[in-house]
Amino acid sequence: MYEATDHPDDDVVAIGPADYPHVRQFVRPTRRALLLASVKERRDGGGEGSLYLLDAAHARRLLAPERPVELIPIPTAYRLDDLTFAVVQGLISADNALGADDRLLDAEEQGLEQHLQRERTVYAREAVPGLSQVGAAWLGSRFCSRHALRWLTKNGAPSALWSRAQIGEEVLPLLLFRQQHQFIDEFTKLAAGGDEQPGVVLCVPEDVVAASPLYQRILFFLALAWLEMRGLVTWVCGEPEYAKSDEFVLVPGEQAVIGTWMRAKDNIWSADVAVRKAQVRDFDLSVRHARAHSVTQGGSSHARLRAAVEYLGLEQTWGTLPRRCAELGAYGTVDMLQSRSRLIALDEVDRALRYVGGLGSA
Template sequence: MSWGRFEGLYAAAAKRVAARVGGTPVSVSRSTYMRWIAGESTPEGLAQQVLEELFGIGFELLMGPAPDRELELPSVLSVTSRAAAMLVDSKWSTSMLYPTAPVAGVDGSWYFDGVDLLDPTSVAVQLYEAMDHPYDDVVAIGPADYPHVRQFVRPTRRALLLAFVQERRNGVGEGGLYLLDAAHARRLLAPERPVEMLPIPSAFRLDDLTFGLVHGLVSADNALSADDQLLDAEEQGLEQLLQRERTVYAREMVPGLSQVGAAWLGSRFCSRHALRWLTKSEAPSALWSRAQIGEEALPLLLFRQQHQFIGEFTKLAAGRVEQPGVVLCVPEDVVAASPLYQRIMFFLALAWLEMRGLVTSVCGDPEYAKIDEFVLVPGEQAVLGTWMRAKDNIWSADVAVRKAQVRDFDLAVRHARAHSVTQGASSHTRLRAAVEYLGLEQIWDTFPQRCAELGAYGTVDMLQARSRLIALDEVDRALRYIGGLGSA
């Protein structure tokens, strides 16, 4: 710190100390300051209190020796690899990537912003330069970087490794950035396991598909992990509320809950509410969802309780003659405003529903976008449970049994199915229509194969869920399902 800056800060701190203890503020000369810096003399009396006030730590600690820590510095990155990292933010507006340590011992970071449902969050990240191994279908971080990688992955916090490969694969494919979860790297580099290289499957390359998964999983997982105790306490009180046909739970009832946490709690209650009242009636025929963009479809792909709910709904609906289905309203302007990775995540959710045996109908009429979420038993009842975009509420739930009410919901489902942009007699036909509506034609030639290769490896080594409320198994199943569409 320069003398001029120190003098001003010291004088201000001295005034605060004098006001607190009484007396005149002590001053310090430049020569005294230089002797302190050189270690030729030690501050005494009120000067010690002023320095404690200035630096915010005790005098003994301030004057003690600096901690002795061994730090492994990362390799210096090339201009090309740094440029590749900078392009990430220009491609995805919800990303802010700082992929290297700004100073020794401080990790880089990857910040994600949410569009609607997801909370802003960040994850530790470090970029390394890797080698191409086309015959093994992997890229590899070399032994020279292992000391720093081991230091980076040692902490138990969530972290990601990014590997950059510049050269083309066999002259046809492109290099780029590849992802690996730090927990998997930690296992591979365990001291008792000698390794010649740290491999990352080429399927883990960073593109719109993997960015959508990373953005969604990291944001949802961090939020649910932070909310875990609060959500557990709130869930204990749901049983009493489930006894009622109609409930509204205000957002202000659970202050401090994240947006993802509120979505989990709302979807949890509405799922249990629906199953409770559906068992008192005939088989349901349709589930109306308010999901419109990739973020809003993520609960279907990630939340364990949503996996269970869809499974129970499918079982209850199995008694009907017609195939049960899910109806979603996605206006054209919403599609047009959605980034490619958001549309890919939405398509992944549609494919997962189709894979579970549900007919997906996508209605483009904007006037249907505000209809509450419900499960329909034609001619008998509609069980309402709105948690997505529920304004100031975590959820609102009801049971409609009056004939006029049920007819309105029935007409909405009939209209949406009759005017669905994804009509077709088979899952493949409906999903191909969804590809066109969502503007995915530009990537469809290679997309099924891309999903197949990622689904074959599984996402567990690229991303690992830490929250007990999240599972990635169904994502992998949906990826493999889409992979099969390419040969259908």
């Protein structure tokens, strides 16, 4: 942590030259590290100061010998609060785990093709004992997305994706995993030919909301905003009995491609293809119920997300959250954080932040 000075005209706080020797020593190793800049007083002259974040890798670039600087600037958008903490905590936990699992994941991905040949397949967690929870989530989601795209009927358009993602780390794959971004792209393209506007069902009971810290609820809200930004309607189901439903992609009246990887008990994934009418009807009824009884009802993206604000208990933060998202999205998270894993991308987080930022004036 370093004492910083406020530079309101440039919208930054800055670490001065007196600290450069220590900063250079601190950022020299290529380990994961963050600098904290402390400003004693707020700009308005009242109250306690704030902390601001900067990835050590970016500070290392700023202090390169061939690039002399008078100050180390940190945008005020990188102020540490519940929003930045949600993004930082989420990225670091996922990035570190995937980096440690990289060799295992690469080897396991090479063998996915043999499993994709089968409609029904289960892969036990004990088959890859050294894999972290995040690594298992990446592998499971990778397989299930590829399985769905392979086995979806070519004749009908999917209308809904049922996800088990709830508040906290379970929405991180949507926001951070490159392969999930690609899957949502493909799902949206396939659904474009259907009669209904496609959407995503997420089941989040009230007790889960109540037990979740504010920063995790903000993270979940960002995931909803990202899906809405992609043109997908979000339906949030509050009934606890639906929380254990399998994850699936539905083609109404034709098939449901099941691919459960989140909270899949002792498995990395469990996949199947349902085509019998009685089976498909059950999945269809679940989606219809979620659509009809969603706690985020609304005829527009803005209306649904405002309903989500209320359900997630974000009303008290809504006065500042869009503005903070706009600030952080405008600068981007790339300098505040640096992703090291090839499997993670932060650009979609930035897009979600900018989208929420636009809701404040909508």
